[in-house]
Amino acid sequence: TSQLQSLATAGSEIASHSVTHSNLSIATATSYTNELSASQSQLKAWTGQSISSFAFPYGLYNKNVANQAKKYYAACRxxxxxxxxxxxxxxxxxxxxxxxxxxxxxxxxxxxxxxxxTNTWLVLVYHSVDVTDSMGVGEYNITPAQFDSQLSAIKSSGITVLTMQQALTEIKSQL
Structure with missing residues (x-):
């Protein structure tokens, strides 16, 4: 919790990813509603931040889950x-x-x-940065050396780096 609070205090945007990381596309309405709302509530309690975006576990969802997510979040990926x-x-x-x-x-x-x-918005998704893949995410883990190299590439590109909400605010102003 202290690391999460430190990230939030430093200006990182914290997004929700559910409570149990289950496949929401096959969950009951009660279950996916709880996954959406409880995750948001707990993260807000821990960080003091408004939690306005959600990442679907495994990228899996259906129309009902998406409609329910709209009640809690300004954006999902x-x-x-x-x-x-x-x-x-x-x-x-x-x-x-x-x-x-x-x-x-x-x-x-x-x-x-x-x-x-093309003046478009690129979102890079990182799952785990760890020397030993202690989270067990396999191919979705990268090493700290890979991460440092990738951050250097981002920095040297000169591209503007924004939080999700900053990017949404900018792109929505163009609509």
Whole structure:
């Protein structure tokens, strides 16, 4: 909890990802409603921040889950690959690029260059940065050395880095 509070205090935006990381697309209405609301409530209690975005576990959801999520969150993201623009923006299914152990610096540089050239929003999803993959996420874990290298690529690209809410505010003003 103290690390979470430190991140929030330092200006990081904290998003919700459910309570139990279950597949919401097959959950009962009571269950997915609890996953959406309880996660938000607990994170707000821990951080003192408003929790306005949600990441669907495994990227899985259905129409009912999405409609319920709209009652709690201003935005959600799945796992569909791509860039977000004012022409294709769905704030309840924000496109992303998932970072895996095999993601190269060249791939990241390409994504950054494409986002910059097309004036689109690139969302990079990191699951775990750990020397030993203590969370057991396999290919979704990267090492601290990989992370440092990727952050250097982002910094050297000159692209503006924003929180989810900052980016949404900017892109919505263009609609």
């Amino acid at each position: 799945g796992v569909e690959s791509g860039l977000n623009s004012k022409d294709n923006l769905n704030v309840y299914d924000i496109k992303v690029e998932n970072i895996t152990s095999s993601t190269t610096d060249a791939q990241i540089a390409d994504w950054l260059a494409q986002a910059k050239a």
